[in-house]
Amino acid sequence: MKKYVLIGGSIATEGAIEGILSADAQARITVICGEKRPLYSRPLISYVLEKKTPDEGLYFRGKDYYEKKGVRAVYAMADKIDPEKKLVCAEGKEYPYDELLVATGSKPFVPPIKGLEGVTEKHTFYTMDDMTGLRAALEKGGKVLIVGAGLIGMKCAEGVKEYTDDIVIADMAPRPLPAATTPEAGAIVQERLSEIIDFRLNAALDRFEGNKAVFASGEEVAFDVLVLALGVRPQVGLLKEIGAEVSRGVIVNERMQTNLPHVYAAGDLVESYETVSGDKRLLQLFPSAYLGGKIAGRNMAGEEAAFTTDVPMNATKLFGIRITSAGLFLGQKTEAIVGDDYRAIYTDGDRVNGFILIGDSTRAGILTDFIRKKRSIAGVEVTKLLTDRDLSVYPAEERRAALGGKYEI
Amino acid sequence: MKRIYVKEEWCLGCRLCEYECAYANSGTHNIVLALKDKAIDPNVKVQEDGKITFAVSCRHCDEPLCVSACISGALTKEEGGAVTVDRSKCVGCGSCVMVCPYGAVRLTKEGSANKCQLCMNNAFGEPLCVSKCPNGAIVFEEK
Numbered sequence A: 001m002k003k004y005v006l007i008g009g010s011i012a013t014e015g016a017i018e019g020i021l022s023a024d025a026q027a028r029i030t031v032i033c034g035e036k037r038p039l040y041s042r043p044l045i046s047y048v049l050e051k052k053t054p055d056e057g058l059y060f061r062g063k064d065y066y067e068k069k070g071v072r073a074v075y076a077m078a079d080k081i082d083p084e085k086k087l088v089c090a091e092g093k094e095y096p097y098d099e100l101l102v103a104t105g106s107k108p109f110v111p112p113i114k115g116l117e118g119v120t121e122k123h124t125f126y127t128m129d130d131m132t133g134l135r136a137a138l139e140k141g142g143k144v145l146i147v148g149a150g151l152i153g154m155k156c157a158e159g160v161k162e163y164t165d166d167i168v169i170a171d172m173a174p175r176p177l178p179a180a181t182t183p184e185a186g187a188i189v190q191e192r193l194s195e196i197i198d199f200r201l202n203a204a205l206d207r208f209e210g211n212k213a214v215f216a217s218g219e220e221v222a223f224d225v226l227v228l229a230l231g232v233r234p235q236v237g238l239l240k241e242i243g244a245e246v247s248r249g250v251i252v253n254e255r256m257q258t259n260l261p262h263v264y265a266a267g268d269l270v271e272s273y274e275t276v277s278g279d280k281r282l283l284q285l286f287p288s289a290y291l292g293g294k295i296a297g298r299n300m301a302g303e304e305a306a307f308t309t310d311v312p313m314n315a316t317k318l319f320g321i322r323i324t325s326a327g328l329f330l331g332q333k334t335e336a337i338v339g340d341d342y343r344a345i346y347t348d349g350d351r352v353n354g355f356i357l358i359g360d361s362t363r364a365g366i367l368t369d370f371i372r373k374k375r376s377i378a379g380v381e382v383t384k385l386l387t388d389r390d391l392s393v394y395p396a397e398e399r400r401a402a403l404g405g406k407y408e409i
Numbered sequence B: 001m002k003r004i005y006v007k008e009e010w011c012l013g014c015r016l017c018e019y020e021c022a023y024a025n026s027g028t029h030n031i032v033l034a035l036k037d038k039a040i041d042p043n044v045k046v047q048e049d050g051k052i053t054f055a056v057s058c059r060h061c062d063e064p065l066c067v068s069a070c071i072s073g074a075l076t077k078e079e080g081g082a083v084t085v086d087r088s089k090c091v092g093c094g095s096c097v098m099v100c101p102y103g104a105v106r107l108t109k110e111g112s113a114n115k116c117q118l119c120m121n122n123a124f125g126e127p128l129c130v131s132k133c134p135n136g137a138i139v140f141e142e143k
Helices: A011-023 A042-049 A128-139 A151-160 A183-193 A286-300 A364-372 A382-387 A396-404 B016-024 B031-035 B065-069 B095-099
Strands: A003-007 A028-032 A072-074 A078-082 A087-090 A093-096 A099-102 A106-108 A144-147 A167-170 A198-200 A205-208 A212-215 A220-222 A225-228 A232-234 A263-265 A313-318 A321-327 A332-338 A341-348 A351-358 B002-006 B045-049 B052-056 B075-077 B083-085 B138-142
Touching: A003 A011, A003 A093, A011 A028, A011 A099, A011 A286, A042 A128, A042 A151, A099 A286, A128 A151, A128 A225, A144 A151, A151 A167, A151 A225, A151 A313, A183 A321, A183 A341, A183 A351, A263 A286, A286 B065, A286 B095, A313 B095, A321 A364, A321 B095, A332 A382, A341 A382, A351 A364, A364 A382, A364 B095, A396 B002, A396 B052, B002 B052, B016 B031, B016 B045, B065 B075, B065 B095
Parallel strands: A003 A028, A003 A099, A028 A072, A099 A263, A144 A167, A144 A225, A167 A198
Antiparallel strands: A078 A087, A087 A093, A106 A232, A205 A212, A212 A220, A313 A321, A321 A351, A332 A341, A341 A351, B002 B138, B045 B052, B075 B083
16 A cells, blocks of 8 residues: 655645545545645635634634544644655644655745834735635724735635725835736726725835835835735745755656655645746646646556646636636737627637636636647637627537547546 | 436427526525525526537546545535535635536636535435426436
């Protein structure tokens, strides 16, 4: 019976458990999780803060997921990997493995900022503990400053809105969601939210003076609660110190193997093969973590499986505005305004590089499939793809086979 | 597993399947109460390519992308192979819609995901789009 050790207790680990068990019913799986709680879904924390999802709902596969799967859970911080002896050390105990998955994810990036140590209520917004800490602070009332208008900062703001209308969001970028949207789409989001959110954009933070932020422009914002949402960094330490290849993230091959024997990695800490550019990139996405973890698990259990194509993508609803995008915003841009909705598709020759939809996202997965499969759009009207896509945009043979049951698209 | 398959050469484009689906999932056995004066939002949609029509519903994929993208645990691949949705868990992020290559998961007016569940969770117990198709263009079988 093979021993599997998985470090980390989030989505890549879930995928790996599913992958291992699909190939090895006798597997002895140990999860070592420094967060010391059962598997849960981090993107749900904003919905819990917003009181749309109950606290228990975070355990999105059930609180007894590990028990159901016959997995031993060790709630301890992994300190070190010994690749020679094939052991993981965690809080003074040793856990031997035949195959190891490192799925330590990422953690919020907090740069050194002058005066930060003097801020009484400072929070990041990434884990369940972050959320409960922030919630306790918000329940005391007061004004909130969120630094960072990316997805984490904006989803946090949506939750914070349940507690106070007094929110300022600051970012160095000229618009909210700088990475997840295009300038046009970001401007629409900014305009629609400007009545409910006090944005301070192009605002570089210089220092804190007690509970007051001072920006490079000299502008000052006083607050009671500070949230730092400045992005996340992959947690590569455990692998780096044993000689794994690390660039911006951990480098793995298509089978999710690191350059060290019997050591795999998946999730936020690894670089993926990004389909549109063909480059290795840190995508740090929920589906990538699950799929990468599953591929790793199957390979760990002796199968041959490859994760060869990964597409950057995001879907969210923010203060009632639905934003759906995938791929890269490069190439020829075709836009459409349909009612209140904004849509844009980016193409290069007969290939779709990316798209962004503000508003209705019906059948957006068809657009994503054009990107993922590098489908040709020859013979397909771009406006049809943007406004009225359905299965008629696929080659008839393929569609017939998919609906008739010969294979999956 | 048994799945719904579509023979597009037999499809008349009558859209009865859409109405039967709406009825099956209406929570009532009274078809008048279920459909009269209601805008339907069925789990099966008839689409067309020129003169050819075909009914599209969830394929219940072996590796469902919608489940791997679902952040809330609302979508599940069941032991028997069906992909089901627990709408009480759904937060309406739309990740499933973003990834489904068939466009077979949608967001309803209330903002939560919905899709074909093979009529397993309603009073009919077997897909009504299949049994009521007047031309046998939709079948429910093991392949």
